Amino acid sequence: MKAGYALEMTGIRKVYPMADQEVVALDGIDMNVAEDEIVALIGPSGSGKTTLCTIAGGILSPTAGRVLVGGEDITDYSPKKLTEFRRTRVGFVFQAVNLVPFLTARENLLVVDELGPTGRSRSDARKRADQLLKELGLEGRANNLPSQLSGGQKQRVAIGRALINSPELVMFDEPTSALDSKLGDQVVHLIRDEMKQRGTSAIIVTHDERITHYADRTVHITDGQITDHDHQFAPAAAAL
Numbered sequence: 091m092k093a094g095y096a097l098e099m100t101g102i103r104k105v106y107p108m109a110d111q112e113v114v115a116l117d118g119i120d121m122n123v124a125e126d127e128i129v130a131l132i133g134p135s136g137s138g139k140t141t142l143c144t145i146a147g148g149i150l151s152p153t154a155g156r157v158l159v160g161g162e163d164i165t166d167y168s169p170k171k172l173t174e175f176r177r178t179r180v181g182f183v184f185q186a187v188n189l190v191p192f193l194t195a196r197e198n199l200l201v202v203d204e205l206g207p208t209g210r211s212r213s214d215a216r217k218r219a220d221q222l223l224k225e226l227g228l229e230g231r232a233n234n235l236p237s238q239l240s241g242g243q244k245q246r247v248a249i250g251r252a253l254i255n256s257p258e259l260v261m262f263d264e265p266t267s268a269l270d271s272k273l274g275d276q277v278v279h280l281i282r283d284e285m286k287q288r289g290t291s292a293i294i295v296t297h298d299e300r301i302t303h304y305a306d307r308t309v310h311i312t313d314g315q316i317t318d319h320d321h322q323f324a325p326a327a328a329a330l
């Protein structure tokens with residue numbers, strides 16, 4: 091049965107307990123992402139974007155509220171179940187590209203597979219990795235170490251790694267902030283193509299209003315609250 095939504099977050103609150111005070115990172119978030127939808131999430135530094143992504147992907151649990159991915163309620167999953175969920179159902183691409191430095195591009199994709207059983211043979215996994223590298227324009231780079239790749243190429247390897255297990259939802263946390271604007275445009279274009287081709291949903295966190303042109307919808311977050319739900323082509327923020 092189709093769930094209709096890749097992600098449903100209801101009444102999400104996240105409080106980080108600190109030594110002398112609590113930090114309210116998310117304060118009553120209601121946000122859905124439809125199947126096949128790309129949502130740009132925009133907000134100032136410290137507004138809760140990364141926290142929202144980590145809760146959507148089951149890295150952190152919310153203090154209150156519920157999280158459903160593909161219609162499945164993951165809110166009360168045990169750490170063990172969450173680990174399995176993260177490995178098979180969602181993907182992450184972080185701002186700081188955290189590739190394993192001593193593994194080649196291909197091995198960086200395959201390492202996800204080796205963390206647990208996927209029911210896929212080694213040779214099938216390798217085929218899938220090489221197919222993804224090809225789609226990402228990294229055909230000749232499978233055997234290169236991260237140190238032998240440019241910033242844009244490393245970010246593309248990270249995208250490949252996020253897609254290797256065919257997740258239904260991928261969180262991109264400021265995927266272009268370390269790239270110059272031309273490369274940033276290329277990477278976001280590629281993200282859009284890859285998502286649309288697979289019918290995968292995505293949240294793209296960004297400071298860059300231009301990136302909203304690649305999204306189906308833009309959501310603004312301020313101080314842990316969603317301030318509006320714009321459609322595409324949100325007016326450029328005067329502050330930028």
Ligand SMILES: Nc1ncnc2c1ncn2[C@@H]1O[C@H](COP(=O)(O)OP(=O)(O)O)[C@@H](O)[C@H]1O
Pocket residue numbers: 106107108113114115133134135136137138139140141142
């Ligand atoms: N592990 C943590 N412990 C305590 N406070 C945190 C932690 N992670 C984030 N915060 C705080 O929560 C708020 C939201 O942070 P974050 O989600 O990283 O925002 P953004 O990604 O929009 O910059 C900020 O005030 C930040 O300082």
Ligand SMILES: [Mg+2]
Pocket residue numbers: 139140141263
């Ligand atoms: Mg962040």
